[in-house]
Amino acid sequence: MLKKKFIVSFLSVSILLSSCSNYKELNQISIVNAMGIDYLPKEKKYQVIIQIINPSAIATQTGSQGIPVIALEEKGRTISEAARNVSKKGSRTNIYSHVALVIIGETLAKEKSLNFIFDVFERDSKIRVNIPVIIARDKNVNKVMNNIASLDKLSAKSIVGKIKNTSSLLGENQETLMREAVSAISSSGREPVINGASLENESKTSQTLENMEKVKSSYDKINGTGIFREGKLVGWLDGPQAKSIQIIDNLIKETNIQIPCNKKEYDSMEITRLKSKTEIKMKGNIPIINIKVNSIGHIDEVLCNDNFDKAITLDKYEKLAENVIKRTIEIGISEVKKLGGDAFGFGEKLHMSNPKIYKKYEGNWNDTFKKSKVSVDVDVQINNVGMRKKPYPY
Known part of the structure; x- marks a missing residue:
């Protein structure tokens, strides 16, 4: 009887210990809120920008301090390599399970097929595929995704909110999730449609807290619907x-x-x-x-x-x-x-x-x-x- 109790106790301790093997303190991780991906034709490399939440800046009870998000970017021969290269610039482990928006550069959408852009997201279990996807129209990804919104502290939340708002009231745009884009790419009878977003009223303070203090601040605007052929962006449908x-x-x-x-x-x-x-x-x-x-x-x-x-x-x-x-x-x-x-x-x-x-x-x-x-x-x-x-x- 004593032997059985010992075995049960040993198993319980083993389970408890094993469940903590991936445990990390909150001050050891960074929550990635948005990702931007573009292509640099001259270098033949992918550019990845990750937007990390700054917890002290979005706190409501203790009082916010600093900018709400921090952007880190790197280049690589693949998207995975570029994302891992970002580790050189961050002291914490990046957590991708809370990504709320993926922004694709117009250069990438035109010059490289979307066929392989979402491959890394589908293969990695750490990230979801029910994430909204947009294209940074006319501007580079950095400018569109890192504009400090005047109403919403998180720019990704602001952009997603605008897509939902205009789709329910105007009907020219509709939220496109990554899994929907993948499904359309995989179909021989449908091409994906992805919303465009552009930065309006751009200024030197667009990526600073000063932008939030202006009556006429810079802002991201949902701008057109991207039309694709064989996975490549071929034009826009506006109005x-x-x-x-x-x-x-x-x-x-x-x-x-x-x-x-x-x-x-x-x-x-x-x-x-x-x-x-x-x-x-x-x-x-x-x-x-x-x-x-x-x-x-x-x-x-x-x-x-x-x-x-x-x-x-x-x-x-x-x-x-x-x-x-x-x-x-x-x-x-x-x-x-x-x-x-x-x-x-x-x-x-x-x-x-x-x-x-x-x-x-x-x-x-x-x-x-x-x-x-x-x-x-x-x-x-x-x-x-x-x-x-x-x-x-x-």
């Missing part, structure tokens, strides 16, 4: 036509359209419900794409004196709104076809509906997509015009 991707993928939560009410003025309609259905058939070697959109909205601003107390006015605005949405989708698809990558996933949709036919075009779908013919049918219903129905007197 209302970028909504076409979100409409076809049924990702619109809420948006706003401007309706021309005369030659100079516009009225505004808020779209509160928008659902689309896409059907694809092959006729010869040409994809025939039919898109049907049903939408519900209400008038939220009037700059023309129309009387919304009359049914004829509502009918007129419904038709005008249908034309606006139809043109948005048609222009969006036309622009993407010029760039050559199927950002809408029409190939995936054909594969789901008719895998045998899609098999014939799988190896060259992007070129087949460029020859497609598209028809768009839109139905809009106005269910509210707000508190005021009759026009102003003048």
Whole structure:
């Protein structure tokens, strides 16, 4: 009996000791909040920037001291080598499990395929793949990711918050997670779409605490949707036509359209419900794409004196709104076809509906997509015009 107790006690101590083998004190680790990756063509090396949280600067009870984040950067022949080279500049072990944002340089996205950029993230169990990904547009990664935000102490939190905010209100952008980008890269019938971000109102104090104290400070702005072909960035989709991707993928939560009410003025309609259905058939070697959109909205601003107390006015605005949405989708698809990558996933949709036919075009779908013919049918219903129905007197 004594022998059994001894064995149990020995096992308990062994388990306790083994569970502490990877134990580290908090003052021995650095929490990486964001990562930036770019490519240096002249050196043929990757550049990795890690953004580390400064705990003393984000403390709320003891009073914050110093800048909220610290950036370290290094170069390497691979992303892994560059990340490990950063250890020369830091006294603590970097923890990557809390990375909230990955920023890719525009040079990297254009010159190197994304096919291998995310490979290191998928292979390493220490980092998640449900992280938002963006592209630093027009500026280098350092400037976009290390701008000290005026409202949010952590710039990564600020950028992610802006993506979520604009996707829910405007609908031109939608948060892209790393695993979604990887899934699109792995698919022969869809190319990834990744949001762009640019630094606006840049100054010498953009990366200092002084930036937080300005009324007109520098700030990161969500800027366009990156279109890819075979994993490489080939162009940008900007403005209302970028909504076409979100409409076809049924990702619109809420948006706003401007309706021309005369030659100079516009009225505004808020779209509160928008659902689309896409059907694809092959006729010869040409994809025939039919898109049907049903939408519900209400008038939220009037700059023309129309009387919304009359049914004829509502009918007129419904038709005008249908034309606006139809043109948005048609222009969006036309622009993407010029760039050559199927950002809408029409190939995936054909594969789901008719895998045998899609098999014939799988190896060259992007070129087949460029020859497609598209028809768009839109139905809009106005269910509210707000508190005021009759026009102003003048």
